[in-house]
Amino acid sequence: MPPLQSKVEDVRAEAVPIFLGLLALTATGAVVLGTRYGTIGFAAVFLAVAFGLFLLWRVETLPAITILYMSLLPLESKADVFSLPYFYYTPLSPVLMMAMLAVLFLERNAALPRTHPEAPRKDLLGTWILLLIAWLTFETLRGFALHHQMRFIRSELFNLAFLLAYYFWRTLFRWRGQFEGWMKYIAVVSGLVAIIYMYFVSITFTNVLDFIFFRIITRQTNLLIIAVPVVGALYYSSPHRASRWGWGLLALLLLVETFISQQRGLWLVVAGELFLLVSLYSFRDGWNRVGLRRWAIWVLIPIVLIVVILLGALTLLHIDFPTLFSRWKNIGTKLDASAMMRYFDIRDGLWYFKQSPLIGAGVGATMFISFNHAHFYFFDNSYIMMLFKGGLPMLLLYLVIYGIGLYRAHYVFRYGGTFRLRMFGLAALVAITGILVLSTMYTAILYYRFNFIYMMMFALVTVLKESHCELPGKQPHEPQYA
Secondary structure (H helix, E strand, O other), X not given: OOHHHHHHHHHHHHHHHHHHHHHHHXXXXXXXXXXXXXXXXXXHHHHHHHHHXXXXXXXXXXXXXXXXXXXXXXXXXXXOHHHOOOOOOHHHHHHHHHHHHHHHHHHHHXXXXXXXOOOOOOOHHHHHHHHHHHHHHHHHHHHHHOOOOHHHHHHHHHHHHHXXXXXXXXXXXXXXXXXXXXXXXXXXXXXXHHHHHHHHHHHHOOOHHHHHHOOOXXXXXXXXHHHHHHHHHHHHHOOOHHHXXXXXXXXHXXXXXXXXXXXXXXXXXXXXXXXXXXXXXXXXXXXXXXXXXXXXXXXXXXXXXXXXXXXXXXXXXXXXXXXXXXHHOXXXXXXXXXXXXXXXXXXXXXXXXXXXXXXXXXXXXXXXEEOOEEEEOOOOOHHHHHHHHHHHHHHHHHHHHHHHHHHHHHHHHHHEOEHHHHHXXXXXXXXXXXXXXXXXXXXXXXXXXXXHHHHXXXXXXXXXXXXXXXXXXXXXXXXXXX
């Protein structure tokens, strides 16, 4: 067995006790009650677990859907080094979809009539998402008719289904609120992901140089794009110095994870997000001398910290700059395999798009046989992939949805009823912008597992705009420390 594969198997073995412990905890109760009371005992265990999750959800300490979402996280960290850690288990995704559909059903039955004065107005964003779902359904039927491979169609169906998460989150926010709690949840989970990821890296690569030359493609890139602005917003809006220190350290942890990922695109996007976050925060009250002073402080301090940390790490690990940035010296040349792959992606994708510009090739379509994959059926560019799969309508629908999301996030940032809600609007604005930029280099928008979180950001700004924004011209109260 090759050394690298052996290390990966060790990683897999590290997780086994955790999985067995979780399984044993549930199985023991089922076996004991089942042995004594038969089918009734098994049913009692199932109902008890379901009721316990429901109670947790009602008291909002740990929502049931969250427990389910997190309980899926380690189950496929067994594939290869490119999948460590792999935080979602595809076969169980229909459980999430069933929960979302149940919420939609309950919402329709409990919704106030449109004529009621307290009823929310018709949601334009929700209408566009339904149009996108309808178009993707049509493209899926085309995929069946054209006999595209079923495993590809099945995986892309999850992208269609997870768009329903927008309605789930919208209902939850309208019903229970708790905006800040969910922002903190994203932040804490991102920190746990970073710790687990760096732990896997440390036990997989004993030689730092081996890791630097062998870039890990992380599956949590999309989570970082959301988490960085969310943590920044929590830092800015926190009224206590201790909590600000905590969010600041978490932000530093996410930046370390970003650097370790060795993804140039992620580096650039996160740097752009930080610049946008700091700039919008500094000039939130307009262009003035105070804003310029804030901006200088918040831009210069991170730059100095990053340089100091980088130099310290290089000194401790005895790595010189040319070695560390070896992947950058050939950027944009024919020796840069990553850049050349994207160039050919764009060229081939546009050629396929010209063959069928209005309806695309259909869901499940593959492009060509690849030496390292059975079928190379994706592009490292979300927009080219949209044109290839669903034609021009699919691209336009996605752009309209994200454009509305950007507008609503900006509106909340400008006119949020409190300073803290304004910061949530800022986080959503920066995160959605980051997703759009990252999508030029990755399949970010179309990576269905993260649509669950993306739709949460859209629902957040929708509900905040509906009921928590002041009229334009009124300035919300702002704490003195901000």
